[in-house]
Amino acid sequence: MKDYLVKGFAYDGTVRIFAANTTNIVREAQERHHTWPTATQALGRTLTASVIQGSFYDGEQSITVRIDGGGPIGKILVDADAKGHVRGYVEHTNVNLIYDRGPKKGQSAVGQAVGTNGFIHITKDLKVRDMFTGSAQLQTGEIAEDFTYFFAASEQIPSAVGLGVLINDDSSVRVAGGYILQVMPGCKPESLDRIEEIIKTMKPINDLLDVGATPEDIIDILADGKWQRLLDLDLSFNCDCSKEKFEKGLLTLPENDLKELLQDDVTETSCQFCRAKYEFTKEEIQTLVEEKDAK
Numbered sequence: 001m002k003d004y005l006v007k008g009f010a011y012d013g014t015v016r017i018f019a020a021n022t023t024n025i026v027r028e029a030q031e032r033h034h035t036w037p038t039a040t041q042a043l044g045r046t047l048t049a050s051v052i053q054g055s056f057y058d059g060e061q062s063i064t065v066r067i068d069g070g071g072p073i074g075k076i077l078v079d080a081d082a083k084g085h086v087r088g089y090v091e092h093t094n095v096n097l098i099y100d101r102g103p104k105k106g107q108s109a110v111g112q113a114v115g116t117n118g119f120i121h122i123t124k125d126l127k128v129r130d131m132f133t134g135s136a137q138l139q140t141g142e143i144a145e146d147f148t149y150f151f152a153a154s155e156q157i158p159s160a161v162g163l164g165v166l167i168n169d170d171s172s173v174r175v176a177g178g179y180i181l182q183v184m185p186g187c188k189p190e191s192l193d194r195i196e197e198i199i200k201t202m203k204p205i206n207d208l209l210d211v212g213a214t215p216e217d218i219i220d221i222l223a224d225g226k227w228q229r230l231l232d233l234d235l236s237f238n239c240d241c242s243k244e245k246f247e248k249g250l251l252t253l254p255e256n257d258l259k260e261l262l263q264d265d266v267t268e269t270s271c272q273f274c275r276a277k278y279e280f281t282k283e284e285i286q287t288l289v290e291e292k293d294a295k
C-alpha cells in the first residue's frame with residue numbers, strides 16, 4: 001500500500017485532523033541510512049510529523065525541522081514540502097536504547113536518545129521574501145509531545161499529535177504513521193471535552209497501526225465518527241539532490257581547497273539526506289577549477 005495523507009474537518013468545521021500512513025517513507029529512510037531501531041523511531045516520527053505539517057502549506061512552500069536535544073542521537077534534520085515529499089537524516093545512526101525502568105520499561109527509549117536539553121526549530125519557506133523560524137524547548141524528546149508543544153508555544157494553535165513507528169526483530173520497519181489534530185477558533189467547549197476524552201481513552205497509535213488502521217480509521221476515531229474529507233495527498237521519501245547541485249557546492253569552495261581535490265583520481269561526495277553518492281573524476285575537478293578561474 002502506498003503512503004498517503006487524509007485531511008478532514010470535524011466538530012462543525014472547528015477541528016482539522018490530518019492522518020497519514022508513512023510506512024514506506026520510514027522504511028526507505030531506515031534502508032538508506034542503516035539506522036538502528038531507536039534512531040529509526042526518532043527519525044521516523046520526525047519524518048511523519050514533518051510530512052503532515054508540510055501538507056498545511058501550498059504550492060512550492062516547504063519546511064525544515066531541526067531537533068537538537070543533546071542526546072546520543074545528535075541532530076535530526078528533516079525537509080518536507082506541500083506536495084507530500086520528505087527527506088531527512090539523523091546525525092548518529094547507531095543508537096538503540098531501551099528504557100530499563102518506569103512506565104515505559106522495555107520500550108525503545110526515544111526521548112532518552114533525542115534528549116531534552118535543546119530545541120525544536122521549524123523554518124518555513126513560504127516563498128515570500130523572508131523565511132520564518134519558530135523554536136520551542138523540547139519537552140520529552142519523544143517527538144510527538146515536542147511537536148504538540150511547538151504548535152502551542154510558537155504558533156498558538158492547540159494541537160494533539162500522535163506518532164508511531166514499529167520495528168521488526170531484524171530492525172526493518174513494520175509500520176509507521178501518525179496524526180496531527182488542530183483546534184480552530186470557535187470550537188465549542190463540549191467538543192474540546194469530547195476530544196480530550198477520546199485521546200485519553202484511544203489505543204496508542206502504535207497499536208492502531210499494528211492492526212492495520214488506515215488514516216481514515218484514525219480520523220474516524222478522533223472525529224467521533226463524523227467528519228468531512230477535504231484532501232488526499234500521496235506521500236513519498238524524495239530527495240532532490242543531483243550531481244549538478246554538488247558541482248555548484250564544489251564551486252563555492254575556496255580555490256585552494258578545490259585544487260587539493262586534484263590529488264585524488266576520484267572525489268566522492270555523498271548526500272547527507274539520502275546517502276546518494278556522486279563521483280567527480282580528476283578531469284571534472286580540473287574543469288571546475290578552470291570555471292572558477294574564469295570568474
Ligand SMILES: [Zn+2]
Pocket residue numbers: 239240241271272273274275276
Ligand atoms: Zn539526496
